[in-house]
Amino acid sequence: MDSADTMHMVNSFDPAAGVELEPRAAALIARRQKVLGAPYRLFYERPVAVSRGYGALLFDADDLDYLDAYNNVPAVGHSNERVQAAVAGQLGRLNTHTRYLTDSVVDYSERLLHLFPPHLSQIIYACTGSEAVDLALRIASHATGATGLVITANAYHGTTQSAAAISPSLGPNNLLPHHVVTVPAPDPLREAPGELATLFADRVEKAIAELRRRGVGFSALIVDSVLSSDGLVTSPSDFLRDAVDVAHREGGLYIADEVQPGFGRLGSEWWGFLRLAVEPDLVVLGKPMGNGIPISAVVGRESLFDAFGRDVRYFNTFGGNPVSIAAAGAVLDEIEERGLLAQATAVGSLLKQGLETLASEEQRIGQVRGEGLFLAVEFVDPSRDDRHRRPANAGSTAPDPVLASQVVNGLRERRVLVSASGRYGNVLKIRPPLVFDVSHAERLLDALGAVLEAGRW
Numbered sequence: 001m002d003s004a005d006t007m008h009m010v011n012s013f014d015p016a017a018g019v020e021l022e023p024r025a026a027a028l029i030a031r032r033q034k035v036l037g038a039p040y041r042l043f044y045e046r047p048v049a050v051s052r053g054y055g056a057l058l059f060d061a062d063d064l065d066y067l068d069a070y071n072n073v074p075a076v077g078h079s080n081e082r083v084q085a086a087v088a089g090q091l092g093r094l095n096t097h098t099r100y101l102t103d104s105v106v107d108y109s110e111r112l113l114h115l116f117p118p119h120l121s122q123i124i125y126a127c128t129g130s131e132a133v134d135l136a137l138r139i140a141s142h143a144t145g146a147t148g149l150v151i152t153a154n155a156y157h158g159t160t161q162s163a164a165a166i167s168p169s170l171g172p173n174n175l176l177p178h179h180v181v182t183v184p185a186p187d188p189l190r191e192a193p194g195e196l197a198t199l200f201a202d203r204v205e206k207a208i209a210e211l212r213r214r215g216v217g218f219s220a221l222i223v224d225s226v227l228s229s230d231g232l233v234t235s236p237s238d239f240l241r242d243a244v245d246v247a248h249r250e251g252g253l254y255i256a257d258e259v260q261p262g263f264g265r266l267g268s269e270w271w272g273f274l275r276l277a278v279e280p281d282l283v284v285l286g287k288p289m290g291n292g293i294p295i296s297a298v299v300g301r302e303s304l305f306d307a308f309g310r311d312v313r314y315f316n317t318f319g320g321n322p323v324s325i326a327a328a329g330a331v332l333d334e335i336e337e338r339g340l341l342a343q344a345t346a347v348g349s350l351l352k353q354g355l356e357t358l359a360s361e362e363q364r365i366g367q368v369r370g371e372g373l374f375l376a377v378e379f380v381d382p383s384r385d386d387r388h389r390r391p392a393n394a395g396s397t398a399p400d401p402v403l404a405s406q407v408v409n410g411l412r413e414r415r416v417l418v419s420a421s422g423r424y425g426n427v428l429k430i431r432p433p434l435v436f437d438v439s440h441a442e443r444l445l446d447a448l449g450a451v452l453e454a455g456r457w
Contacts, residue, residue: 011419013042044412053078066415069432075288076334077435083291083330090326122305125320129259129286130158132296136282140253146217150207152185156229169229181207185230189367201242221247222255225272231422232376244278259286267345267372295324340434348372354445377428379403399424410451
């Protein structure tokens with residue numbers, strides 16, 4: 001398997017597979033499919049029916065707990081008390097749009113922008129990450145007078161028409177338009193670490209040339225700062241620098257998509273791009289900023305916002321409304337007062353060490369990657385010849401998406417929830433709420449070890 005054609009199906013429920021389901025779940029699935037229709041997907045061979053959540057746990061109707069090691073949107077935990085109180089209190093006072101003067105949106109904006117480099121000095125609000133991506137693309141096109149975009153080959157940036165147009169991970173039938181060119185993401189398992197930056201920059205440069213060959217001007221390079229849908233890349237820390245230099249030299253902007261890595265997920269920094277020694281022109285934030293309450297944003301250079309604002313009227317009816325701002329402020333309070341960046345670093349380090357120990361004993365694990373509470377385990381098939389193996393790698397690099405799917409579903413049976421992604425669909429994706437603690441990490445490691453031991457596929 002050497003394409004992403006099946007990637008999006010790695011962890012999807014297939015009603016035609018004939019997997020035996022608990023009667024209550026089967027009945028709910030039948031009702032759901034009748035009213036929600038074909039576009040929706042469920043996770044796992046046996047979907048999980050949840051009734052409540054708390055912290056890093058989800059609970060089913062029988063009150064059995066499931067360790068949530070995947071959902072980044074409830075960044076400070078499911079049913080967070082501080083967020084609940086902030087939302088309820090504000091909803092009882094006022095909820096309206098940003099065409100009236102309110103203190104809270106200004107207070108929060110000043111606080112949030114203080115966490116960014118000085119050149120990123122203004123913010124525009126929306127309700128979802130997809131909307132924010134759409135807006136960032138509009139601003140970039142206005143600034144450059146061009147529409148051409150360069151993205152990674154398995155990127156996911158959202159579901160509006162503009163965002164879906166730069167989200168090849170939505171599947172092979174999500175056809176990309178003429179003004180979008182994809183490039184393979186850096187591949188730490190199959191490419192030498194010292195060459196990642198140069199190789200990726202060369203691909204971006206060729207992609208820009210391809211846009212011009214098509215008669216399309218170059219507008220922007222947009223990259224998820226951890227390349228999560230491409231299989232997660234966080235090291236070496238300069239892997240993106242040369243590509244951003246190319247984008248700027250060629251007259252385009254660099255847009256950092258921080259919906260997944262942002263708000264301290266990597267532990268050491270608030271934003272993924274800060275680890276990469278690069279300077280974005282625009283940054284996109286999504287629903288983790290409100291712990292799931294609909295709020296998103298574009299943060300950017302004042303000059304870009306001034307020019308866009310002079311020529312284009314922008315208004316998002318409830319983007320940055322007082323209730324969503326209250327939730328967002330509570331999220332910052334939780335992260336700062338509970339020391340969740342430091343916790344993400346410490347717990348993530350413990351978890352990564354445990355995963356690396358498993359990898360040292362398991363030929364089917366090709367590599368463990370990531371930082372903080374965003375980690376990946378890439379599965380390979382030691383029995384397969386691999387033409388892509390680099391000389392320095394003594395093990396196989398032949399991707400094994402079947403094993404990844406079996407591990408994901410094996411963990412689900414042990415009530416631990418993760419997913420899979422990557423170019424080949426063979427990368428375990430571990431991305432829990434920031435309140436994930438040492439006991440949670442140990443539970444995940446025990447479950448993963450048991451799944452690998454029990455299933456010598």
